[in-house]
Structure formats: structure tokens, C-alpha cells
Amino acid sequence: MNEQPWTLQQMPSQKGKTVIVTGANSGLGLETVKAFAARDARVILAVRNTEAGERVVSELQEEHPRSKVTVMALDLADLKSVRDFAQKFQQEHSRLDLLINNAGVMAIPHRTTKDGFEMQFGTNHLGHFALTGQVLPALLATPGSRIINVSSRAHVIGRMNFNDLMGNKRYSPWLAYGQSKLANLLFTLELQRQLKLTRAETLAVSCHPGWSATNLQYVAPQMTRSSLMLRLNQLANQLFSQPASEGVLPTLYAATSSTIEGGEYIGPHRDTKGYPVRVRANPRAYDAGAAKQLWSISEDLTGVQYSFSVPAGVQ
Structure with missing residues (x-):
């Protein structure tokens, strides 16, 4: 554990670094962008709603006139959008110091992505898996780069149902969410194993925000038009x-600690709140066999094959 509580004031300068934050126009993603913009990083808001993203940019530039914050369209529920984003990014940027896979949906009614995946698994895991694999060359070419996968305490209720990953046979909003957040941790485990095996400098790290008040808790009640659940979630957040x-x-x-x-x-x-420390996940998150199986399935579903060698010409 840390010798003393780590606070925002201890976050070092990020000048010269390039950062991608998914789901960056609200909640935890917005707070992430604010912190990096204030420390002189070049921040890319990877968002589905680009108009909302542009509003964030305008507000940040008023507060930090020298900030380098831009918006790029990214819909993690659409593999073509992910591919287009990655291609455009690598055409315009020569380095990537931090990829922060933050975006997500939580406990929503059964929906599918444009590619036919269950929405929570497709967005929270497969979208980020595809994105990471396609910007990996820039990460590998950048000394000290990191991939941060934002999971959740809800991973403890998750189990990888490899016989029904998409919930076609049986669907529970919360269990599907737990599965997607467990997948984030298994993805991190296998990604770090492969990075270490190939002696890459890039690190894969996971984290969770505890119980944080964001608009994530209100999406499902709004989709189901449940005013009762909306009020209960609002009360729970307050308490x-x-x-x-x-x-x-x-x-x-x-993303930034040197340790x-x-x-x-x-x-x-x-657990639910407080300053950041190293924690242990549920034992299922350390199942190397499940992590390898998930990796293979994810490559097949997304069509994204990872390469851990830096292509010629990428600097």
C-alpha cells in the first residue's frame, strides 16, 4: 500500500504526453480529461457524441487556455467506428502515452451493438479490445506508455459464460454487466502477460472507481422508464x-504514478471510496486459462489480431 494517501496534487506534469480517454464527455471520463488538460497533456476525447465533446473542449479552453484538447468520434458499439478512429489517430499522431479505456454502459436492458454483440459485453469489453489492438503500434513505439482498463467492483458478481457470452439464452442486466467488468480484468491480465513475454515497455493496468456518482447509474432507469428506480438510484448516490x-x-x-x-x-x-491503493480482485479475475480463452474469442469476434512488434516507420 502507499505510505501516504495519494491525491490529485501529487499528479505530475504530463507535458509532451498524448492521452486518449474513451467516454470523455461526462462522469469519470470528464474528470480524467480535466486532470490531464490541467497538467499540459495533449488529450483526445474519444466520444460518440462529438457535439457534447466540443462543449467540453470549449469549457476547458476557457479554464486552461493553453490546453491541447481535441475531439474524435468513437462509437465502441460499432467496430467500423473503432477501426476508423484508430486509423485516423495513427495518421495524425506519432505517439500514444496513455490509452484510458473508461467508457461503458451499466445494467441496461438487453440491446445489441451494430455488429450483433450484447451491448454491455460489446461496448465495455469488445470495443475496448478492438481499440487497444488497433492503436497498439503507437503505444509500443512510445517509451513508458500505459493502457488503463477501468473495471468495477461489480466484477465480483461476474462469471464468464463462454457458452452464452451474449445472453441470448438467458439475460440479466446486472450479471451481464458483471461479466463485462470481469472481462476487463481478464483482458488486462492476458494483455500484460503478452507485453511482458515480448519485453515491451508498455504496461497494462486496471482500476475501479468505487461507488462514484455519475450519470451511469441513471441510464438503465431512463431506458426502462422506471421513475422508482431512478429515485432509488438518486437516493443511493446521495447516501x-x-x-x-x-x-x-x-x-x-x-496512469501516472511512478510506482x-x-x-x-x-x-x-x-473499497467504495477513498484514496487510491493497490487492491485485489475476485479470484476469477486471475484465471489465466479464462483470460487466454477470452482473448482468443475476442480476436475472433472483432477480427482484430494483436501484433507486439513495432512496424517499420512508426517512431
């Missing part, structure tokens, strides 16, 4: 959550 500005600390610590090692899992010291 038990921490603000997003505190929930983002594990992400920022994982981080690949494969670590960072979360609040009091």
Missing part, C-alpha cells in the same frame, strides 16, 4: 457514493 472528482483518483494514479507495475489493480482504500 453512499463519492463524487466523480474523487472516484477518478484510481484511474489517475494508475505502478504492469498487471496491478487500483481502487479506493475503503
Whole structure:
């Protein structure tokens, strides 16, 4: 554990670094962008709603006139959008210091992505798997780069149902969410194993924000038009959550602390809230066999094959 609580004030300058944040126009993603913009990083808001992203950019530039914040369209529920984003990014940028896979959906009714995947598994895991694989050359070419996968405490209820990953036989919103968040951790485990095996400098790290008050809790009640669930979630946030500005600390610590090692899992010291520390996930998150199986399935489903060698011409 840390010798003293890590706070935002301890986050070092990020000048000269390029950062991609998915789901960057609200909640934890927005807080992540604010922190990096204030420390002079070049930040790319990878968002589905580009108009909302542009509003964020305008607000940040008022607060930090020298900030280098731009918007790029990314819909993680559409593999073509992911591919287009990755191609455009690599055409315009020569380095990538941090990929922060933050975006997600939580406990929603059964929906499918444009490619026919269950929405939570497709967005939270497969979309980020495809994105990471396609910008990996830029990460590998950048000394000290990191991939940060934002998981959730809800991974503890997750189990990898490899016989029904898409919930076609039986679907539970919360169990599907738990499965997708467990997949984030298994993805990190296998990604770090392969990075280490190939002696890459890039690190894969995972984190969770505890119970943080964001708009994520309100999407499902709005989709189902449940005013009761909406009120209950609002009350629960008021009573038990921490603000997003505190929930983002594990992400920022994982991304910027000099003491981080690949494969670590960072979360609040009091489980649901508090300053960031190294924590342990559910034992299922360390199942190397499940991680390898998920990796193989993810490559097949997305069509993205990872290469851990830096292509000629990428600097």
C-alpha cells in the first residue's frame, strides 16, 4: 500500500504526453480529461457524441487556455467506428502515452451493438479490445506508455459464460454487466502477460472507481422508464457514493504514478471510496486459462489480431 494517501496534487506534469480517454464527455471520463488538460497533456476525447465533446473542449479552453484538447468520434458499439478512429489517430499522431479505456454502459436492458454483440459485453469489453489492438503500434513505439482498463467492483458478481457470452439464452442486466467488468480484468491480465513475454515497455493496468456518482447509474432507469428506480438510484448516490472528482483518483494514479507495475489493480482504500491503493480482485479475475480463452474469442469476434512488434516507420 502507499505510505501516504495519494491525491490529485501529487499528479505530475504530463507535458509532451498524448492521452486518449474513451467516454470523455461526462462522469469519470470528464474528470480524467480535466486532470490531464490541467497538467499540459495533449488529450483526445474519444466520444460518440462529438457535439457534447466540443462543449467540453470549449469549457476547458476557457479554464486552461493553453490546453491541447481535441475531439474524435468513437462509437465502441460499432467496430467500423473503432477501426476508423484508430486509423485516423495513427495518421495524425506519432505517439500514444496513455490509452484510458473508461467508457461503458451499466445494467441496461438487453440491446445489441451494430455488429450483433450484447451491448454491455460489446461496448465495455469488445470495443475496448478492438481499440487497444488497433492503436497498439503507437503505444509500443512510445517509451513508458500505459493502457488503463477501468473495471468495477461489480466484477465480483461476474462469471464468464463462454457458452452464452451474449445472453441470448438467458439475460440479466446486472450479471451481464458483471461479466463485462470481469472481462476487463481478464483482458488486462492476458494483455500484460503478452507485453511482458515480448519485453515491451508498455504496461497494462486496471482500476475501479468505487461507488462514484455519475450519470451511469441513471441510464438503465431512463431506458426502462422506471421513475422508482431512478429515485432509488438518486437516493443511493446521495447516501453512499463519492463524487466523480474523487472516484477518478484510481484511474489517475494508475496512469501516472511512478510506482505502478504492469498487471496491478487500483481502487479506493475503503473499497467504495477513498484514496487510491493497490487492491485485489475476485479470484476469477486471475484465471489465466479464462483470460487466454477470452482473448482468443475476442480476436475472433472483432477480427482484430494483436501484433507486439513495432512496424517499420512508426517512431
